[in-house]
Amino acid sequence: MSANRWLTTGNYFTSYQDEQRIFSTRLDKLIFIGFIVCLFAWPLLIKLSNRNMLVLDTILIAIVAVLGLNLLTGFAGLISIGHAAFVGVGAYTVASIIRLIGDDHVLVTHAWPLVIIVAGLVGAVVGAFVGLPALRLRHLYLLMATLSFQIIFQWIINFSTFFNQGQTISVGRVFWFTGKIVRKQHYVFWYYVILVAIVLLGLGVRNLLRTRYGRSLVAVRDNDRAADAMGMHPGLTKVYAFGLAGFLAGIAGALHAYLYRGVGFESFTLHHSIVYLAMAIVGGMGTLSGSFWGPAAIQFLELRVEDLAEKAGHYFPSNMNLSTALRPLTFGLVIVLFLMFEPRGIANWWRIVRSYVKLWPFRY
Amino acid sequence: MPLLTVSNVTLSFGGLNALSGVNMNINPGLITSVIGPNGAGKTSILNCISGFYHPTSGDIQFGEHKLSISSFSPHQVSNLGIARAFQNLELFSGLSVLDNLLLARHQNLNYNFLQAVFYFGKASRVEAENRAYVEEVIDFMELEPFRHQIVGNLAYGIQKRVEVARALTLAPQLLLLDEPMAGMNIEEKEDMVRFIVDIRQDRDVTVVLIEHDLGVVMDISDHIYVLDFGELIGAGTPDEVSQNPKVIEAYIGEE
Ligand SMILES: Nc1ncnc2c1ncn2[C@@H]1O[C@H](COP(=O)(O)OP(=O)(O)OP(=O)(O)O)[C@@H](O)[C@H]1O
Ligand SMILES: [Mg+2]
Numbered sequence: 088m089s090a091n092r093w094l095t096t097g098n099y100f101t102s103y104q105d106e107q108r109i110f111s112t113r114l115d116k117l118i119f120i121g122f123i124v125c126l127f128a129w130p131l132l133i134k135l136s137n138r139n140m141l142v143l144d145t146i147l148i149a150i151v152a153v154l155g156l157n158l159l160t161g162f163a164g165l166i167s168i169g170h171a172a173f174v175g176v177g178a179y180t181v182a183s184i185i186r187l188i189g190d191d192h193v194l195v196t197h198a199w200p201l202v203i204i205v206a207g208l209v210g211a212v213v214g215a216f217v218g219l220p221a222l223r224l225r226h227l228y229l230l231m232a233t234l235s236f237q238i239i240f241q242w243i244i245n246f247s248t249f250f251n252q253g254q255t256i257s258v259g260r261v262f263w264f265t266g267k268i269v270r271k272q273h274y275v276f277w278y279y280v281i282l283v284a285i286v287l288l289g290l291g292v293r294n295l296l297r298t299r300y301g302r303s304l305v306a307v308r309d310n311d312r313a314a315d316a317m318g319m320h321p322g323l324t325k326v327y328a329f330g331l332a333g334f335l336a337g338i339a340g341a342l343h344a345y346l347y348r349g350v351g352f353e354s355f356t357l358h359h360s361i362v363y364l365a366m367a368i369v370g371g372m373g374t375l376s377g378s379f380w381g382p383a384a385i386q387f388l389e390l391r392v393e394d395l396a397e398k399a400g401h402y403f404p405s406n407m408n409l410s411t412a413l414r415p416l417t418f419g420l421v422i423v424l425f426l427m428f429e430p431r432g433i434a435n436w437w438r439i440v441r442s443y444v445k446l447w448p449f450r451y
Numbered sequence: 452m453p454l455l456t457v458s459n460v461t462l463s464f465g466g467l468n469a470l471s472g473v474n475m476n477i478n479p480g481l482i483t484s485v486i487g488p489n490g491a492g493k494t495s496i497l498n499c500i501s502g503f504y505h506p507t508s509g510d511i512q513f514g515e516h517k518l519s520i521s522s523f524s525p526h527q528v529s530n531l532g533i534a535r536a537f538q539n540l541e542l543f544s545g546l547s548v549l550d551n552l553l554l555a556r557h558q559n560l561n562y563n564f565l566q567a568v569f570y571f572g573k574a575s576r577v578e579a580e581n582r583a584y585v586e587e588v589i590d591f592m593e594l595e596p597f598r599h600q601i602v603g604n605l606a607y608g609i610q611k612r613v614e615v616a617r618a619l620t621l622a623p624q625l626l627l628l629d630e631p632m633a634g635m636n637i638e639e640k641e642d643m644v645r646f647i648v649d650i651r652q653d654r655d656v657t658v659v660l661i662e663h664d665l666g667v668v669m670d671i672s673d674h675i676y677v678l679d680f681g682e683l684i685g686a687g688t689p690d691e692v693s694q695n696p697k698v699i700e701a702y703i704g705e706e
Contacts, residue, residue, distance in 0.1 A: 102579070103578075103579040103582040103583060103586075104575055104576075104579045106582075107575060107578055107579065107582075291568045291569075294567060294568055294569065294570040294574075295567055295568060297570070297578070298560065298562070298567040298570070298574055298578065299556075299557050299560040299567070300564060300567045301567075302546075302550060302553060302554055302557075303554070303557060305543065305545070305546060305550075306543055306546075306554050308545075309542075309543040309544060309545050309546065310541055310542065310543055310544070312503070312525075312541055313537070313541040313542065313543060314543075314554070315502075315503075315524065315525035315526050315529075316501065316525050316526075316529055316534075316535055316537075316541070317526075317529060317554050317555050317557055317617075317621065318526045318529040318530045318555075318557050318558045318621070319526055319554075319557055320524075320526050321526075
């Protein structure tokens with residue numbers, strides 16, 4: 088077990104359990120642990136402004152959401168254009184709890200990890216429910232089901248007084264063992280919470296993917312007749328995929344609610360659903376690492392577009408809102424370009440870099 | 452007592468009868484072949500048995516208890532111990548040979564969702580046990596060199612073999628093979644014949660074989676059914692069938 092995957096000699100396993108491991112060598116595991124430690128340690132040394140910290144936190148939340156979308160669309164092959172609504176379900180679960188018991192109830196301020204998990208579970212149930220048409224429908228029809236859900240979701244939020252008609256429902260500050268999390272600590276605190284969530288969820292998903300619960304997703308994507316012949320219920324497997332996506336989206340939504348200290352409908356629109364899809368495509372459908380690259384790349388792009396719009400704004404009449412026009416344009420363009428030239432997403436560049444390192448100094 | 456009984460099965464698509472009143476008995480431990488010209492209804496009868504089609508009328512019964520399976524879904528049939536290899540490849544083409552075969556162990560991977568998420572002892576152990584089973588089938592079907600290759604990239608003959616291997620990995624009592632040698636060269640065909648004979652002998656699996664190559668069929672079958680235009684025109688041992696005037700007519704009439 089001294090060989091490693093960065094070298095061309097390859098690995099030799101002595102048991103099937105060895106081969107199952109996520110990290111095939113000790114070096115891989117060390118690199119991974121070192122990386123995680125760095126992620127936890129750097130905020131102690133470097134202080135980012137609240138604004139930059141917020142951007143970072145937003146990316147991390149998007150990673151959680153895209154992890155779910157990637158399982159659904161990349162692995163199980165079921166396209167969803169209602170993912171933001173699933174995220175919204177998580178956020179509005181938090182909001183509902185607050186509407187019912189108030190935002191200073193200990194459940195919300197102290198037992199917030201529980202609230203987040205509950206939001207995930209509600210997301211899973213709603214996800215599975217929306218996925219029920221998968222028992223009967225396929226492809227485009229199923230996509231329409233997710234679109235309808237997006238629209239119904241927005242409609243319900245906007246018209247019900249319980250949800251404040253889409254206006255912000257505020258979320259109180261939470262407590263940690265050290266006391267109340269004040270404004271100064273807020274963004275760093277949630278950075279840690281989201282990071283822990285990502286590590287746990289990421290490992291959980293990675294585990295799932297090497298078991299029947301992950302393989303069955305890919306099976307219904309590749310060939311659902313064959314999946315049926317192998318003893319899987321293709322319809323139920325798809326419903327399960329929706330539930331899984333709903334769970335991760337729900338968690339992301341709850342984190343979003345706590346991070347922004349409020350829930351309003353404008354964060355969960357069709358536009359956001361399309362952005363999630365863009366993240367999944369750009370990152371790399373059907374690869375775990377794609378769920379990490381995608382949100383980072385798209386968020387970066389979004390910031391650049393805003394800068395550009397601001398600069399260009401000086402040369403155009405002020406009644407033209409450039410950034411609203413530029414955004415859908417850039418996203419559309421990026422999705423199309425990736426689908427045309429790199430359908431395997433950024434994750435594929437990562438793969439290429441790795442295989443290059445592995446063969447170095449030989450060309451091939 | 453037959454392992455599988457097909458009684459009076461009729462299957463119609465609109466006005467066309469793909470099968471009309473077909474009766475078959477599949478006896479345990481034997482190789483039973485189904486032959487007939489193109490469009491005779493061979494794949495249709497397999498589809499009825501494996502749950503992809505439901506007979507318009509008639510019944511199909513399986514096992515000691517004569518369980519009626521004619522309204523079952525494919526996954527229910529599969530879980531009873533009836534496996535099938537498709538005529539047109541229906542593999543998980545984006546996955547490796549290993550993953551294709553592991554998918555056939557789906558029902559035997561009896562850990563629950565939480566154990567899978569945490570990859571607890573049981574999940575890991577059961578995965579390893581089933582991996583061992585898959586490896587045994589890989590050995591048996593001589594697929595060792597292709598274990599980690601993506602199925603979609605393999606040569607056609609090898610994909611056909613993976614198709615049979617995957618059905619075998621389900622550990623079935625009854626194996627339905629739909630033209631497993633179609634499009635193969637002589638050498639590959641000989642290998643496949645050897646595999647089929649071994650499957651019956653060493654693994655104690657009952658085989659139903661659809662095949663156009665009459666030489667092969669006469670060689671390895673214990674019993675033969677002959678279909679033409681959805682009707683059974685002959686049945687019996689290879690000798691009986693080859694002397695049946697109706698069968699001779701159907702085959703010569705075809706040429
Ligand atoms: N889904 C379907 N819809 C309509 N007709 C069908 C369908 N499936 C099969 N048929 C018809 O049923 C008849 C029997 O087809 P089947 O596929 O069973 O033939 P086969 O004996 O397997 O032929 P081959 O040797 O070419 O594989 C054909 O006339 C075919 O057109
Ligand atoms: Mg056929």
